[in-house]
Amino acid sequence: MNIGEAATRAGLPAKTIRYYEEIGLVAPPRDGNGYRRFGEREVHKLAFLARARSLGFSIEDCRVLLSLYEDRDRASAEVRRLAQRHAEEIEARIDRLQQMRATLGDLIESCAGDDRPDCPILKDLAGK
């Protein structure tokens, strides 16, 4: 199958697949006309990548996950450690965003939001 169908089946844009090839995540063989040829195995790998990316893993994490996936002798502990570390980073990002959200909420609440120029939001940004 060509890249279009592989893209549909894996749930990734064709552009992304070409990019993944460029950075060495996948290596589909070529047909005589230069077209990339995808078999079940490659599509499966692409779907794996799509899923890992949707869980927020970085490309480099994905590279490691893929190599662990293809290593029949891996220890699940290694996978778990990677996932754990990633989960902690996500938590940290959530915390930062919630802090922003809370501050913004306070400011929005304190602002009349009418046609007068007096605005506590701008006052806060200006350091009161």
Next chain:
Amino acid sequence: MNIGEAATRAGLPAKTIRYYEEIGLVAPPRDGNGYRRFGEREVHKLAFLARARSLGFSIEDCRVLLSLYEDRDRASAEVRRLAQRHAEEIEARIDRLQQMRATLGDLIESCAGDDRPDCPILKDLAGK
């Protein structure tokens, strides 16, 4: 004052200040030697930007906020709308991250994390 002191006072790296000048957020005058000269007003603007950025506003939002700040006739409603929209985007990001966090949590919990190769995390990524 030179860029170094302005950076300290505004809580921004000097590099960032140069970048802000490049994109037209600030426009400090130059001394005879080519050095940027910062007065209270410029430092104040930089601190405003630092605060707005720390609340997650994009550079373009900051540009608008700054112009609203400097417009004595603005309506606070406009500021509030901008902040409200930003808060909603942050909420959406939090939601996405929490979704990831929950899925990751389930997977991590289901993985023994020992030296055996069996790993529910990889199984999930592979689509079971």
Next chain:
DNA sequence: GCTTGACCTTCCCGTGACTGGAACCTTTAT
């Protein structure tokens, strides 16, 4: 056989918001 349209290819630029580093100039202190 010819055209049309849907694919495919590579290549290069742009994104956001900086950060790092090279090469060089100015000021201040010793």
Next chain:
DNA sequence: ATAAAGGTTCCAGTCACGGGAAGGTCAAGC
């Protein structure tokens, strides 16, 4: 005189792609 600490510009890299140009390939319809 020199050295350190600051300033300047410019170029490249980050991350994970996306847009678009210029051109090759393939199947279908006339």
